[in-house]
Amino acid sequence: MKTAKKRSSDKKITLVDVADASGVSAITVSRVINQPEKVSESLRIQVQKAIDSLGYIPNQHASSLASSKSRVIGVAIPSLSNIVFTEVLRGIYEVMGAAGYKVLLVDTHYSPLEEEKMVRTLLSQSPEGLIITGGDQTKACQNFLHKARIPIVQIMELLADPIDMNVGFAHGRAGFDVVKHLLGQGYERIGFIGARMDPRVQQRMQGYKLALEQVGKFEKNYIVTTPEPSSIGVGGELFKSLMASTNGVVDAVFCVNDDLALGALFEAQRMNIRVPQDMAICGFNDIEAAEYVNPSLTSVSVGRYEMGVKASEMIIRVLNEKPIESKKVDMGYEIKKRASTSRL
Amino acid sequence: MKTAKKRSSDKKITLVDVADASGVSAITVSRVINQPEKVSESLRIQVQKAIDSLGYIPNQHASSLASSKSRVIGVAIPSLSNIVFTEVLRGIYEVMGAAGYKVLLVDTHYSPLEEEKMVRTLLSQSPEGLIITGGDQTKACQNFLHKARIPIVQIMELLADPIDMNVGFAHGRAGFDVVKHLLGQGYERIGFIGARMDPRVQQRMQGYKLALEQVGKFEKNYIVTTPEPSSIGVGGELFKSLMASTNGVVDAVFCVNDDLALGALFEAQRMNIRVPQDMAICGFNDIEAAEYVNPSLTSVSVGRYEMGVKASEMIIRVLNEKPIESKKVDMGYEIKKRASTSRL
DNA sequence: TTGTAGGCGTTATCAT
DNA sequence: ATGATAACGCCTACAA
Numbered sequence: 001m002k003t004a005k006k007r008s009s010d011k012k013i014t015l016v017d018v019a020d021a022s023g024v025s026a027i028t029v030s031r032v033i034n035q036p037e038k039v040s041e042s043l044r045i046q047v048q049k050a051i052d053s054l055g056y057i058p059n060q061h062a063s064s065l066a067s068s069k070s071r072v073i074g075v076a077i078p079s080l081s082n083i084v085f086t087e088v089l090r091g092i093y094e095v096m097g098a099a100g101y102k103v104l105l106v107d108t109h110y111s112p113l114e115e116e117k118m119v120r121t122l123l124s125q126s127p128e129g130l131i132i133t134g135g136d137q138t139k140a141c142q143n144f145l146h147k148a149r150i151p152i153v154q155i156m157e158l159l160a161d162p163i164d165m166n167v168g169f170a171h172g173r174a175g176f177d178v179v180k181h182l183l184g185q186g187y188e189r190i191g192f193i194g195a196r197m198d199p200r201v202q203q204r205m206q207g208y209k210l211a212l213e214q215v216g217k218f219e220k221n222y223i224v225t226t227p228e229p230s231s232i233g234v235g236g237e238l239f240k241s242l243m244a245s246t247n248g249v250v251d252a253v254f255c256v257n258d259d260l261a262l263g264a265l266f267e268a269q270r271m272n273i274r275v276p277q278d279m280a281i282c283g284f285n286d287i288e289a290a291e292y293v294n295p296s297l298t299s300v301s302v303g304r305y306e307m308g309v310k311a312s313e314m315i316i317r318v319l320n321e322k323p324i325e326s327k328k329v330d331m332g333y334e335i336k337k338r339a340s341t342s343r344l
Numbered sequence: 345m346k347t348a349k350k351r352s353s354d355k356k357i358t359l360v361d362v363a364d365a366s367g368v369s370a371i372t373v374s375r376v377i378n379q380p381e382k383v384s385e386s387l388r389i390q391v392q393k394a395i396d397s398l399g400y401i402p403n404q405h406a407s408s409l410a411s412s413k414s415r416v417i418g419v420a421i422p423s424l425s426n427i428v429f430t431e432v433l434r435g436i437y438e439v440m441g442a443a444g445y446k447v448l449l450v451d452t453h454y455s456p457l458e459e460e461k462m463v464r465t466l467l468s469q470s471p472e473g474l475i476i477t478g479g480d481q482t483k484a485c486q487n488f489l490h491k492a493r494i495p496i497v498q499i500m501e502l503l504a505d506p507i508d509m510n511v512g513f514a515h516g517r518a519g520f521d522v523v524k525h526l527l528g529q530g531y532e533r534i535g536f537i538g539a540r541m542d543p544r545v546q547q548r549m550q551g552y553k554l555a556l557e558q559v560g561k562f563e564k565n566y567i568v569t570t571p572e573p574s575s576i577g578v579g580g581e582l583f584k585s586l587m588a589s590t591n592g593v594v595d596a597v598f599c600v601n602d603d604l605a606l607g608a609l610f611e612a613q614r615m616n617i618r619v620p621q622d623m624a625i626c627g628f629n630d631i632e633a634a635e636y637v638n639p640s641l642t643s644v645s646v647g648r649y650e651m652g653v654k655a656s657e658m659i660i661r662v663l664n665e666k667p668i669e670s671k672k673v674d675m676g677y678e679i680k681k682r683a684s685t686s687r688l
Numbered sequence: 689t690t691g692t693a694g695g696c697g698t699t700a701t702c703a704t
Numbered sequence: 705a706t707g708a709t710a711a712c713g714c715c716t717a718c719a720a
Contacts, residue, residue, distance in 0.1 A: 014713055025691050030715065040689060055491055060468040061408040062713030065696050069715095070405065080434045083427070090424045093451050102465060105449055107437050121446060124404040147399055232636045259632075266636045288603075289633065292576045292610045358697055369707050374699065384705060406697030409712045413699095 013056045022050035033058060064126060073101045073315065074122030076132040078110040078198065081229070084257075084285055084304055085133070088155065091308025092131060099316050101128070108133070110198055116141040123148055129315035131308075135159040136199055151318040153311040157200050158330060165318075167311045167329045171200045174300050174333050175207025178254050178282050181298075181335055183215065185343050187252035187280050191222040193238045193264060194256040195230040201256045204284065208254055222250060230256070235263020243271070252280035252341070258287045258299055265297060265340065280341040295339035302333045357400045366394035377402060408470060417445045417659065418466030420476040422454040422542065425573070428601075428629055428648055429477070432499065435652020436475060443660050445472070452477070454542055460485040467492055473659035475652075479503040480543055495662040497655040501544050502674060509662075511655045511673045515544045518644050518677050519551025522598050522626050525642075525679055527559065529687050531596035531624045534561070537582045537608060538569040538600040545600045548628065552598055566594055574600070579607020587615070596624035596685070602631045602643055609641060609684065624685040639683035646677045 019026045024047060031039045032047040039047070050056075064070040073096050077085040089105070096103050104125055108115035116138045122130060123144055130145070130152040137145065145152055145163050152164040159166050182190050192208050194201055205223070212218035224242045228234055235255060242250060255261035261283030265275060273279045275295055283290055286301035310329055317324050363370045368391060375383050376391040383391070394400075408414040417440050421429040433449070440447050448469055452459035460482045466474060467488055474489070474496040481489065489496055489507050496508040503510050526534050536552050538545055549567070556562035568586045572578055579599060586594060599605035605627030609619060617623045619639055627634055630645035654673055661668050 012713095016713080026713090027692085027715075028690060031690090034715090038689075043689085055487060057464055057467045057488065059409070059470065059713050061405040061414065061470060062696090063715075064405040065403070065409055065698085066713075066715040068696075080430060080437055083430075086424055086430050093424055097451070102448060102450075102469070104446060106446075107441070120401055123401045125446070126403065126405060143399060144401065232632045236636065262633065263636060266638055269638050288576045289606065292580065292607060293637075294610055294613050356697095359699095360697080370697090371699075371708085372706060375706085378699085382705075387705085403697050406712090407699075409714090410697075410699040412712075 012059075013054045014059070015056075018047065018050045018054055018056050021054060022047045068126065070126045070128055071101050072104050072125050072127045073312075074119075074125065074127035074130045075103055075105045076108050076115060076118055076122065076130075077105070078108050078115075078133055079229075080107050083287060087304035088308040088311075091305040091310075092312050093308075095309050095312035095316070099312075101316075110196065112136050112138045112141070116144075119144055128319055129153075131155055131311050131315070134199055135162065137163075151315045153314055155307055155311050157203065158328070162328065165311075165314050165324070165327045165329075167307055167314070167331060169302055169331045169333050171203035172207040172210075174284070174302075174335075175204035175254070176211045177207075177335055178204075178284075178300060179208050179211035181337065182252045182254065182280055182282065182341060183211070183217075185276075185280060185341055187341075187343070188217065189219070189222065189246075189250045190217070190252040190254060190280075191224065191242050191246070191250040192254050192256075193235065193242060193260050194223075194225040195228055195234050195238070195260060197225055197227065204256055221245060230259045232259050232263040232266070235260035236267035237263070239264035239267045240271075243273075251278065252282070254282050254284075256284050258283035258285050258290050258297065261297055261299065261340075262289060262293065265293065265295075276340050276343050280343065282341050286336050290336070290338070298338045298341040299336050300333050301336050303331050307331050356403075357398045358403070359400075362391065362394045362398055362400050365398060366391045412470065414470045414472060415445055416448050416469050416471045417656075418463075418469065418471035418474045418476075419447055419449045420452050420459060420462055420466065420474075421449070422452050422459075422477050423573075424451050427631060431648035432652040432655075435649040435654075436656050437652075439653050439656035439660070443656075445660075454540065456480050456482045456485070460488075463488055472663055473497075475499055475655050475659070478543055479506065481507075495659045497658055499651055499655050501547065502672070506672065509655075509658050509668070509671045509673075511651055511658070511675060513646055513675045513677050515547035516551040516554075518628070518646075518679075519548035519598070520555045521551075521679055522548075522628075522644060523552050523555035525681065526596045526598070526624055526626065526685060527555070527561075529620075529624065529685055531685075531687070532561065533563070533566065533590075533594045534596040534598060534624075535566040535568065535586050535590070535594040536598050536600075537579065537586060537604050538567075539572055539574040539578050539582070539604060541569055541571065548600055565589060574603045576603050576607040576610070579604035580611035581607075583608035583611045584615075587617075595622065596626070598626050598628075600628050602627035602629050602634050602641065605641055605643065605684075606633060606637065609637065609639075620684050620687050624687065626685050630680050634680070634682070642682045642685040643680050644677050645680050647675050651675050 015026045015029050018029045106118040119141050133156050154162050154166050157168040224238045265281050283299040286299040290297040290299040359370045359373050362373045450462040463485050477500050498506050498510050501512040568582045609625050627643040630643040634641040634643040
């Protein structure tokens with residue numbers, strides 16, 4: 001007479017419990033869950049009933065350990081508060097979710113050291129693939145990454161020597177093109193406003209500089225930056241200080257993102273500087289507000305969501321051993337020319 | 345004579361490999377990693393050296409399985425593209441990261457059924473705690489949640505009957521207060537603009553309705569909503585259609601979030617409707633743009649980041665068996681009265 | 689179609 | 705302070 005029955009609501013239900021309850025072996029239950037087509041319909045229904053009534057939830061750790069398949073994709077981004085990354089994330093979640101992968105997301109706070117730590121964390125979960133931002137990994141981190149032998153996509157920027165795959169666009173060229181556009185509209189003294197100067201923002205600045213140097217119009221003191229994170233408020237502040245330090249001669253500003261640009265625009269309005277007549281303002285990222293604000297804001301549109309989708313699809317293709325067209329993908333960009341920079 | 349040595353770069357390095365390499369037993373290596381104080385310094389250094397040189401990364405699945413401690417916190421939010429949730433997330437990541445927890449994040453797309461599926465996914469990872477949005481779980485989902493026997497916090501709104509813990513604020517009262525403020529400023533015909541009417545937005549609308557009914561000024565056709573997600577563009581569209589359907593008699597609009605409000609504001613400007621003289625506009629959430637746009641936008645400020653922090657701290661306290669002040673926490677809100685609604 | 693045996697990499701338990 | 709042994713829950717072989 002067995003007296004010590006487990007109270008149903010107490011212990012965690014396992015595969016074996018389900019097997020016992022439905023009078024089959026554990027492996028059959030496992031099959032019902034993972035390869036239902038390999039189990040006869042009668043048994044399948046019988047087992048499924050037990051699963052439901054017991055409220056069984058598989059233990060993914062045991063499954064991952066036994067099968068060395070985690071169904072986890074690791075993602076490392078530098079910041080959660082930056083809309084740029086959250087939109088990439090949306091793309092990743094959309095594709096990965098549909099493909100049955102969980103996403104383990106970490107925030108590296110723009111620090112390669114933090115990133116190294118976080119990548120270790122990710123790798124300890126045996127992810128089947130990895131999406132990480134940029135190419136500024138520490139040496140140790142690169143080692144781990146290479147050793148991992150899983151598909152890895154570095155996103156956001158184009159890298160000369162990617163660890164594995166790479167999806168991004170040419171930030172330097174985008175900065176260059178923005179300046180060309182401003183020059184084309186007849187603006188002459190073009191300032192630069194930047195915050196939190198990560199590698200991609202630096203590249204935009206280099207492009208800006210190059211374009212101005214080519215026409216002999218580069219002025220070092222037209223550049224105003226801060227290590228602080230970007231925000232509308234900071235954009236306004238930087239705009240004011242640019243105006244102050246240049247005695248207001250600047251007639252255009254390239255802001256490295258739209259938050260800064262909106263800040264500059266709103267501040268210009270308060271200072272009674274007419275945009276675009278007296279001042280052109282160009283942003284970056286083309287967030288929704290750019291199109292609707294008055295005057296509408298010129299900005300550089302980049303497929304953030306699409307970048308997340310693309311990176312995810314590449315990983316999934318590799319995991320399914322399907323060929324990918326190329327290990328490097330340039331997503332391109334487009335300058336949305338709007339009222340804030342059109343003087344012609 | 346053993347000839348089949350594993351090539352160092354091929355197989356995954358395990359605890360045993362490290363143990364062999366440093367001439368100790370596996371458990372000692374485990375201790376070096378998890379309870380270094382229990383290992384003599386000499387051994388500790390010796391083992392650590394082996395760990396580093398082999399590039400060993402612990403297998404978290406094996407660890408979780410053996411210890412039934414996953415160091416994972418599950419988080420379910422309805423949308424990744426809504427800034428409201430990403431800021432809550434920031435708070436969660438900040439606290440959980442510092443406490444050594446990984447965050448497994450899922451997106452439920454505002455659907456209880458999807459949420460049920462996602463909660464199963466979360467639970468299969470044996471999370472030590474859970475943070476989920478709102479109280480609209482399916483019956484089955486509630487069952488799982490109760491069975492899980494882990495700390496759970498439902499966030500964003502105040503619930504009458506939370507599953508476990510609850511952090512949020514009173515959306516209905518906030519809507520009510522907004523209307524009171526508008527009435528106090530002398531606005532008489534107050535419209536309502538809403539999109540993606542989730543439970544919290546519904547509550548704001550009920551508050552709006554109640555406040556107007558109390559003064560006999562509720563008009564059903566002053567309400568315009570859409571199931572679409574919120575955006576600036578949609579805000580503009582809804583504003584136009586509100587003006588059209590009411591022949592422009594409305595002299596104030598309460599928008600359920602700031603994106604809609606900005607859209608309404610920009611559209612009003614294009615329609616040459618003066619804000620706040622002819623039209624008051626009030627938003628919700630108090631995103632940064634509200635403060636800087638011209639005219640500045642009245643909005644309801646809520647501590648999103650703080651809500652994420654609070655929920656996380658509560659979970660951690662419970663996990664550490666420390667007492668919490670209360671299972672229910674009202675984060676409150678504040679109406680930021682700005683130019684867009686000040687006629688006095 | 690179904691089941692048996694063994695192992696995945698780590699940790700808890702109990703010894704020494 | 706260190707180690708041996710047996711789980712943890714599931715899956716991959718292989719067998720029937």
